[in-house]
Amino acid sequence: MGGSEVHTHLELAAIFAAFVAVATLFSLVSSGAGAMGGGSTPDSDMYPVFAAGEPCLEPIGEVTGSSSIQGLSGTFVDTVAVRVAHTGEDDPVDLARATVTVMAGTYLEILAPSKDTLPEPGTWSAATPRGDNLLGAGEECTIRLRLDRPIPAGESLTVLVRPEGNAPCSITSPACAPAPSSPEKD
Secondary structure: OHHHHHHHHHHHHHHHHHHHHHHHHHHHHHHHHHHHOOOOOOOOOOOOOOOOEOOOEEEEEEEEEEOOOOOOEOOEEEEEEEEEEEOOOOOOEEHHHOEEEEEEOOEEEEEEEOOOOOOOOOEEEEEOOOOOOEEOOOOEEEEEEEEEEEEEOOOEEEEEEEOOOEOOEEEEEEOEOOOOOOOOOO
């Protein structure tokens, strides 16, 4: 009986090896046939992958911040303003389709766009020259962020503004409160 079990295991091993050989040969023939047609053709079932273009936004000036919570002004920041400029020569940037991410210490948040000029917690808004969401080449605007929770004033803050199809504009600065004598620009 011992010989018949060994014989059965050998048969199974031979069947498995034949299966692997046929599957390998089939995959090699399939990939070779695709290359013979002038290269690979895009598969309609696959998601397209687009490389991001160059950053078309550039930071201008400092990151300013303030606290909307009474008693925390000067020590904590939950409202942040950054100025950016469209440096490209292409079409206007649609800021309504941009993604804004904020990082500070252990704080990481992707903010939602807001239609209000003074955003609610967890949102951001842009004040463009024309009052719409489009920022033309050479134009500047102020982006206001409202964090979900306050962060200590002076903590390093990174804001990533990524317009659709472009690399993000990275703004890293301490989250500092504005000087009392300097009004904010729009």
